[in-house]
Amino acid sequence: MNARSLKPLSWYKSLHDARGRKEAGAFLVEGVRAITQIAQSQPDSIIEIVAAEDNDSPTFPGYPVRRVTTSQFRGASASTTPSGLLAVVKIPDDSYSPSLPQHADGRILALEDVQDPGNVGALVRSAAAFDFSGVLLSDKCADPFGPKAVAASAGAVLSVWVRKTPEFLARLRGLAAGGHYCVAADVRGTEVLCRVNSARLVLIVGNEGGGISPDVLACARSVVRIPINAAKAESLNVAASGAVCMYALSTLRG
Numbered sequence: 001m002n003a004r005s006l007k008p009l010s011w012y013k014s015l016h017d018a019r020g021r022k023e024a025g026a027f028l029v030e031g032v033r034a035i036t037q038i039a040q041s042q043p044d045s046i047i048e049i050v051a052a053e054d055n056d057s058p059t060f061p062g063y064p065v066r067r068v069t070t071s072q073f074r075g076a077s078a079s080t081t082p083s084g085l086l087a088v089v090k091i092p093d094d095s096y097s098p099s100l101p102q103h104a105d106g107r108i109l110a111l112e113d114v115q116d117p118g119n120v121g122a123l124v125r126s127a128a129a130f131d132f133s134g135v136l137l138s139d140k141c142a143d144p145f146g147p148k149a150v151a152a153s154a155g156a157v158l159s160v161w162v163r164k165t166p167e168f169l170a171r172l173r174g175l176a177a178g179g180h181y182c183v184a185a186d187v188r189g190t191e192v193l194c195r196v197n198s199a200r201l202v203l204i205v206g207n208e209g210g211g212i213s214p215d216v217l218a219c220a221r222s223v224v225r226i227p228i229n230a231a232k233a234e235s236l237n238v239a240a241s242g243a244v245c246m247y248a249l250s251t252l253r254g
Contacts, residue, residue, distance in 0.1 A: 005068065012050065012076035012088070018143045021091060027145040029087040029155055030079055032057050037155030038089055043157060047088040050076060055084030063087075078147035078164060092143055092158065100174075105200060106133035107249065108180070110172055110218050113207040114238055117142035121152025122239035123205070127160050128153075130246040132203075134161035135173075138168035141210040156203045172219045176201050182220045185245045186212050187235055189225030205242045 005055045012021030012028065021027050026047060029035050038046060039060055049065045051057070055109035059065065074082050095099075109127040114120050120142045127135050135144070142149055144162050165171065181198035185205050204220060206212035217223065226236060226244055236244070 009068070009072055009075060010163035013078045013084075014064070015088070015183055016078045016147055021145055022096065025091050026070070026088050026148060028076075028078065028086050028090055029089050029148060029150055030077060030147070031083045031151075032085060034150070034155030035085065037081075037089045038087060038158055039219075041155075042089075043089045043159040045092070047090060047215065050086050050088065051083035057083075057085045067089055076078075079151070089158070092162070095145070095162050096166045098163075098171065100136070100163060101134065101161050104134060104175070106131075107131060107200075108134050108136055108175065108178040108202045109169070109242065109246070110136045110182075110202050110204045110216075111141050111206075112138045112168065112204065112212055113140040113210070115140065115142055116208060116238075117146050117148035118152045119208065119237070119239040120144050121154075121157070123242045124149070124160065124162070125153045125156045126239070126246050128156040130243075130250040132160060132246060134163065134224065136168065136171055136191070136202075137162070137164040139164065139166040149251065162248055168221075172202065172204070172216060176221075181222075182216055182221045183245075184212050184220035185226070185241055185250075186217065186223050187225060189223040191222050191224045193224040193226060193245060201249065202243055205244070206236055208238050 009059055015028050029038055034239055046063050049063050051062055052070045053067050053069055109132050122145055124135055180200045180202045182202045183224055
């Protein structure tokens with residue numbers, strides 16, 4: 001790279017924060033596996049590769065590569081155990097827009113106030129794996145482009161469309177009015193998950209502690225539960241619950 005085009009090292013660290021990511025329109029992806037996933041699914045989204053000088057991981061031909069010292073890489077990385085290789089990746093346009101994609105059909109995952117970034121990333125990864133088209137997030141959800149969420153998604157965050165918006169409830173109501181069958185996964189559910197089948201569907205999961213709010217729950221045509229042995233475990237983690245529901249629904253495509 002031309003030395004004049006190099007960003008200061010502090011710029012990479014600024015991408016650890018939501019404000020810095022929004023201002024830059026970029027986020028960080030660390031590790032060979034996750035970068036490979038991005039390079040295969042959205043190759044034009046990678047802006048730059050940053051590698052520690054002692055890193056011997058495979059390179060990614062066609063992208064600018066910046067070599068830094070091991071100490072400098074630790075400063076740029078958000079990981080407690082830096083891998084020595086990261087990519088600077090463009091955040092897709094409209095990811096924080098209140099407007100849904102023009103063709104927001106198929107199956108959609110809706111997350112209300114899921115605040116743990118690891119849970120958000122794992123749910124995004126499951127949505128991609130089970131062929132959901134997109135993920136709609138409330139404004140109080142953890143940022144899906146944050147370092148912990150991206151790590152948990154294993155690079156799958158660009159394999160689906162993402163909308164994180166304060167107009168979450170309005171968008172959800174619009175999807176329901178437009179013909180999407182909304183299913184809420186809730187411990188208070190009265191229906192068995194396997195009885196729900198629709199090709200245009202929204203699966204709603206809620207906050208780790210509080211679950212789904214009454215207003216959001218009112219959008220659902222079905223409130224389902226996952227049968228578990230409550231004597232041994234009170235409930236499932238939200239990421240596990242979402243994955244189970246998405247798997248079950250993926251076997252019931254109309």
